[in-house]
Amino acid sequence: MVVVDTSTFDGTANREEDMFHEIAKVISLTVQGPHVFLIAVPLRHITKDDLTVIEQLSKIFGPDALKYSICVFTHLDCLHQKDMEIDQLLLNSRKILLDLIKCCDGRYIAVANTAAIDEKEATVANLLTLIKSMVNENGEHPNTSKICELVKAAITTLSDERVGRFQTAELDNDGGVHLLPEVQQIIQSFFCTATVPVSGLQIPTKGISEIERILTIIYLDITDSSILIPELIEYTKTFDDPLLCIACITSIRNKNIFFVTSGLFYEYVIPLIHGLPQIVSIYIFEDDRQKEATVRMDKNYFKLSNIFHHKDLLLSKLWKDVLLTIFSVQGDTITNIDTSHTDFFTKVFIGSETIDKLTMKTLSKQQVKFIFFQLLIDAVLRTPTVRTTNNCYAKMLEIYRSQYLKDEREMQIINEFESNYSSEMAIQWYEKNQFLRQSLNIALRTENMSDILHFRYFIADIHRQLVERCLPDCRPFTVYGVEMMQMGELKNIQKNIGEVALIKTFFSGTMSNQTALNAVSTNIDPLYEFVLFEIVIDCTSDTASFSSIQTLGYKENCDILFSPGSIFRIESVAQIPTRRIWHVKLSFTDRQLSKVKGLLERIRNEFPHPLTLMTLGNFFCKVGESDEAMRYYKTLLGVYEFDDDAIEIINYNIGLIYEHKGDYEVALQQYQTGLNRAIQSSSSNEAYTQQQIVDSILKPPLMNSASPAILYFNLGCVSFHKLDYDRALENFEKAYDCLPDDNTIKKVDILNNIGCVYYKRSDFRKARHYFEKAFDRALKILPAENSLITCYLKNISAAVNSASVNN
Numbered sequence: 001m002v003v004v005d006t007s008t009f010d011g012t013a014n015r016e017e018d019m020f021h022e023i024a025k026v027i028s029l030t031v032q033g034p035h036v037f038l039i040a041v042p043l044r045h046i047t048k049d050d051l052t053v054i055e056q057l058s059k060i061f062g063p064d065a066l067k068y069s070i071c072v073f074t075h076l077d078c079l080h081q082k083d084m085e086i087d088q089l090l091l092n093s094r095k096i097l098l099d100l101i102k103c104c105d106g107r108y109i110a111v112a113n114t115a116a117i118d119e120k121e122a123t124v125a126n127l128l129t130l131i132k133s134m135v136n137e138n139g140e141h142p143n144t145s146k147i148c149e150l151v152k153a154a155i156t157t158l159s160d161e162r163v164g165r166f167q168t169a170e171l172d173n174d175g176g177v178h179l180l181p182e183v184q185q186i187i188q189s190f191f192c193t194a195t196v197p198v199s200g201l202q203i204p205t206k207g208i209s210e211i212e213r214i215l216t217i218i219y220l221d222i223t224d225s226s227i228l229i230p231e232l233i234e235y236t237k238t239f240d241d242p243l244l245c246i247a248c249i250t251s252i253r254n255k256n257i258f259f260v261t262s263g264l265f266y267e268y269v270i271p272l273i274h275g276l277p278q279i280v281s282i283y284i285f286e287d288d289r290q291k292e293a294t295v296r297m298d299k300n301y302f303k304l305s306n307i308f309h310h311k312d313l314l315l316s317k318l319w320k321d322v323l324l325t326i327f328s329v330q331g332d333t334i335t336n337i338d339t340s341h342t343d344f345f346t347k348v349f350i351g352s353e354t355i356d357k358l359t360m361k362t363l364s365k366q367q368v369k370f371i372f373f374q375l376l377i378d379a380v381l382r383t384p385t386v387r388t389t390n391n392c393y394a395k396m397l398e399i400y401r402s403q404y405l406k407d408e409r410e411m412q413i414i415n416e417f418e419s420n421y422s423s424e425m426a427i428q429w430y431e432k433n434q435f436l437r438q439s440l441n442i443a444l445r446t447e448n449m450s451d452i453l454h455f456r457y458f459i460a461d462i463h464r465q466l467v468e469r470c471l472p473d474c475r476p477f478t479v480y481g482v483e484m485m486q487m488g489e490l491k492n493i494q495k496n497i498g499e500v501a502l503i504k505t506f507f508s509g510t511m512s513n514q515t516a517l518n519a520v521s522t523n524i525d526p527l528y529e530f531v532l533f534e535i536v537i538d539c540t541s542d543t544a545s546f547s548s549i550q551t552l553g554y555k556e557n558c559d560i561l562f563s564p565g566s567i568f569r570i571e572s573v574a575q576i577p578t579r580r581i582w583h584v585k586l587s588f589t590d591r592q593l594s595k596v597k598g599l600l601e602r603i604r605n606e607f608p609h610p611l612t613l614m615t616l617g618n619f620f621c622k623v624g625e626s627d628e629a630m631r632y633y634k635t636l637l638g639v640y641e642f643d644d645d646a647i648e649i650i651n652y653n654i655g656l657i658y659e660h661k662g663d664y665e666v667a668l669q670q671y672q673t674g675l676n677r678a679i680q681s682s683s684s685n686e687a688y689t690q691q692q693i694v695d696s697i698l699k700p701p702l703m704n705s706a707s708p709a710i711l712y713f714n715l716g717c718v719s720f721h722k723l724d725y726d727r728a729l730e731n732f733e734k735a736y737d738c739l740p741d742d743n744t745i746k747k748v749d750i751l752n753n754i755g756c757v758y759y760k761r762s763d764f765r766k767a768r769h770y771f772e773k774a775f776d777r778a779l780k781i782l783p784a785e786n787s788l789i790t791c792y793l794k795n796i797s798a799a800v801n802s803a804s805v806n807n
Contacts, residue, residue: 004029023060033142036131037061037069041100043078043110054103062145067138070130071100071108077115107134211235215325216252217318220245220261220269227260227285227311229319242269249273256280256325256574258318274301277572277585281305281321285314302513302532305578321577344489345445347373348501348570355595360606360622368623372616373447374502374600377565379613380452383460385423393421395454395639400439410435426461427549427561430506441505444564449632453613453639462506463563469547476538479560480516481509484528490582494573500596501570501586507562509535520581530581535568537588567593614649617657626657633657652711659718668718709738713750720757729757748777752792759799768799 006022026034039053057065101108109127112119211232219228219238228236239245242265249257257278261269263286273279282304305321308314349370351358363371397414404410413433421429430437440458443451452459493501510516513532520530537546546562568586576583603619604611611619613636620629633654640646655670716731736750755770775792 027148033144033148035135035142038072039069040072040074042074061143065143066103068143069104071104073110076110076112215256217258221264222262246272252278262286270301274303279303280574280576281578283314302517303576324577345483345485346501346503348492348496348499350496350499352499355599358599363623372619374565375611375616375619379616380456381460381463383456392457396458399451403439423461427465430462444505449635466547466563479509479535480513481507481533482516482519483531485531486528490529493570497570499570500567502565502567505564510559532581532583534585535588539588539590567596615653630657664718664722709735725757725760745781748774764799764803771795771799
């Protein structure tokens, strides 16, 4: 166990440097994150400053720090002298004490400073029990904050410069803590404000070697050379001519540019450079006469840091932003990205430059997941319309109810949905109900297959409304939206600039970046980052995946709504240090996306019929992922548990997977289960709309409906493989009798398979008879060059030759 003792965090320190030193000490000695914060409060003297500790703790270690906090009341012996117990004190206490305990979720313990040893040991044991319980509640994970992550990135960067094990702090013989200067610098630069100048900051050796690759500082029309940063002078460019300056900026493609200008040219230069991905921060240095004009600029350009009238404040902010960028970018290069994460907002298609050459057999696992999600959404969007809520929305509402059981308002909304919902009002319900919107998008974002399928009717209803409201004339325009994303996902997008990505959820945006940025709060989860998406739309087709909903009177910050699965090209990814957010620029154009659409079309064409929910698992079978196909169909069984027609088709598809694996016994059981349900069932609307797809997963012959004929045919195939020729012949004959039309290729193939049974029985005369019947009928249906004609001829030849040898 590591215990770190600190001085006060109550804001009463004489100098901010002392505060920075204490913060640096705590983070240095617990860089992986503390598991518990013990807040010591003397009972003999409780003041408002004790509540300030709570505020400082949340500011430094993030809003979740209080989930890791316990109040430790000291000097309990003072109460004993007055015959008052701690619980009695709490009942009669002032609001300050109760607020402290409330902030710590009711966790507290009292310590008597002059107690006997055995009493102190008992108190310690109780404290450890309380700590253990809290740690278990937090999943044994330590508290994580942005500053800890930043220090860890810097430590990894610096570790190569130290001999032996790298430490952030060193202890002397007296127990004092000697902090490494680099760590103090990071802490100070992170917490300093624009009103506190920062001087004498140093960048680690490795950091300096990386700067040339990471960033450039460009000054335009800055006559005061003292505004330049001496330590970064070799990575700095200065200009007097705005045209030369703009030419230089546009020539720098893969760096982060910090742009500093006077008030003389900002009106002309900033509109030209603000949209460039390499520009991450803009600083204006000017006098008071130009202040009013620049304030107006601040509302339109989100990369504009501030208007500075004192050079020390400008240098302080610029230093801080530069340091954050250096360690942030270095952290990106050293961290492995877990792309198997499903809780991502996006899916990236890696390898778009060779997309024209890709086939089903050459797809990578990552590409398979991308394409499957697209096919899934396509199938969901084709779910049939229903005019009443009936049972089609029951499972969706059940999921919704389970999340808000104790919320009477939400229960009332669910009841209203059941009574009044219609598919023509889907967008209205989506937009006006935040919790319904969240439940739906969480299912999509986490790829919870069962929940997605339960939401399928609602998803399809929203999409159909977007199609009906499709923009008739899609001129180029830009949409802005804000989302929270994990750092791992951001890094994955950043390292795949130029590739295409899809957004898994419904995504809403606005035409105004300022309106979008209003959604950014200061209370940020330490494990997530706020991301401003800028989407440039310039297309003449396929606009059905999004539409304007502004005229319907929905919330002000939602002008455009995108359907899930919308595909974009990744143009740029950069951190905007001035706002502590990330900026991701995407594009939505016909030219850039045509290759991806072409690949999807080629894959769909490899199946005889369009893929739907009932048979989407066949895609996994085609790419050699039979376990994924099985998992998908098992999920479908739970979703369609009361739909006999659907269960028939699903069991049939599961049987085919077992048959392809060579497990004929289990395949036979699945086919028989499907056949029993088929005989007993009445047709369902959705199964009827999906049944045509069954053909694409059958062995030849392909059939166009999920009828008993299909099941008998495949039962015959399984029996044939198991050498049970009597059962095989029986099932083929039943399949033949179930088809009324003689002039179909289906009956031709059944005749061929009956011939195969007689061939295996060595009854070559009957085998030849059925092969010839199949051949004669095929000639009336198929062109002579068809490959099946050749197959039937070979079978006739085999029967004749075998009969000759046998004689």
